[in-house]
Amino acid sequence: MNKPVILVVEDDRPISKLITTTLETQGYKYLEASTGEMTIMEAVSRQPDLMILDLGLPDMDGVEIIRKVRSWSNLPIIVVSARSEDRDKIEALDAGADDYLTKPFSVEELLARLRVxxxxIQFDRDKLQKDASSFNNGNLRIDYAAGVVYLGGEEIHLTPSEYKLLCLLAKNVGKVLTHNYILHEIWGSHPYDVPALRVFMATLRKKIESGSSQKLIQTHIGIGYRMLQVSEDV
Incomplete structure (x- = not known):
């Protein structure tokens, strides 16, 4: 893919300068915004490939910006915020953010989250060029048409709930999904709760990671889960 354009949304000038200088030294192109109004305008008119967003802007809360952008775009959004409480992270992720980094942060971690x-983005673009009836990630393969899952070429048995969970994670590979989002997507109003979700996730992980060195599901304690994208030769 061409060098991506990254929209940096930060009203603290020293932090904005740190981020943009880091991006520049890595060869990334970037745009800047310091208010919610500027952010929406840049996102609509310039169509960046990714947004790095501070939540504490002078004219608009960052969560509101996420909701506005999500009403018309799947633009990846990495939140960089001083708000460190789990409820703040969950609110941002539920609104549609893809990742959440707490200040103070290291530039190495920011770049790592950016690369993920x-x-x-590239993975999603590649999927559009492939047969949409299947999903491949490392030695995991989901045949959506047949409703069958393979690990290292061997079929594995999943319960209906485990299969739904796996498909939801696969269709959002690389993105943190909150407990509330998963519960709503899989069971809707069904009275399953977070402890029950943890049990289902534990059994799923055991089946798809058992006997393999590849780690497919990452736990974000108190927040949710993410399917990791792994190399094809794992």
């Missing part, structure tokens, strides 16, 4: 999101 950019790989997801």
């Amino acid at each position: 999101s950019l790989r997801r």
